[in-house]
Amino acid sequence: MTKIKNNSYVLFFYNDSKKWLNKISKDQSLHTHVGVIKHSDAIGKEYGSRIRTNKDKYVYLLEPTIHDFVMKSQHGTQIVYPKDLGYIAARAGVQSGQKIVEIGTGSGALTTFLASIVKPRGHVYTFDVEPKFMQIAEKNITRAGMIKYVTMENLNIKEAKKMPVTEADMAIIDLGDPWTVIPQVRKMLKGSGAVVSICPTMNQLEKLTIALIENEFTDIECSEHILRTIDAREGKTRHSFYGIGHTTYLAYARKAFFDRKEKK
Structure with a gap:
């Protein structure tokens, strides 16, 4: 089981047109159309898990590929x-x-x-x-x-x-x-x-x-x-x-x- 750590790269995936590749920093947040995504919410979770934004939208935590x-x-x-x-x-x-x-x-x-x-x-x-x-x-x-x-x-x-x-x-x-x-x-x-x-x-x-x-x-x-x-x-x-x-x-x-x- 690979868990997300501080400085890990994560693809925040909402749908095919709304996805963001970020390096996790525990004090940072990503402001998007589907709400605020707190990096700290991803730390300790397994790749493939999902977190909820402040607008009650689910975003998946995917491990980035070369693609x-x-x-x-x-x-x-x-x-x-x-x-x-x-x-x-x-x-x-x-x-x-x-x-x-x-x-x-x-x-x-x-x-x-x-x-x-x-x-x-x-x-x-x-x-x-x-x-x-x-x-x-x-x-x-x-x-x-x-x-x-x-x-x-x-x-x-x-x-x-x-x-x-x-x-x-x-x-x-x-x-x-x-x-x-x-x-x-x-x-x-x-x-x-x-x-x-x-x-x-x-x-x-x-x-x-x-x-x-x-x-x-x-x-x-x-x-x-x-x-x-x-x-x-x-x-x-x-x-x-x-x-x-x-x-x-x-x-x-x-x-x-x-x-x-x-x-x-």
Whole structure:
């Protein structure tokens, strides 16, 4: 039985649109539409229990998952949504112990997710050119308890003379011009290592695919993933009126050798 303590993270859950991720502090209260939630009321209770607000509403005390930390991240940039995260992990075969390179840290949502899979023996090396965004990302990654599995560096991979990582199992690119770093990514990946790029537009996919072929990548796949939620209620189950639409296109490929002279 896991009981909530001071400094524990709790997801206060009222319904799907009213939920709050908080670090418990015995002297604090959370003021919401459903009433005041006293942190002290949660201390000593088991995750899954419920407490009552001053407006006589029940709120459940749920243990946060990586999904919760990702969706409640502070956003300096657009995050990668769970529907895309799951496919990336499955398609690239991400597993514990792997070495992963991320180019474009953003808000750290994807970094957090990948670190949660490769830990405790694996590691994520993430690079970005915007110190302001990296500060936000570091807070998000630390909040989720993943920072010790992540190395963050303010570095422009496009201009790097020496690659900071070699023999990586996977590289993920979240840039507006991902094709410009494919030669560098190739140098950092092991043979058959995977690269995944996040592309908001199809024009980016076209340019990226050309660069992947030129740099000897195979098993190229481009896809879009749509999640449609259902409002399931007795006698009136239907598709939800609201939901996340287009978020991104994903490009996947693997490093191969085309019997050309290896680029230096």
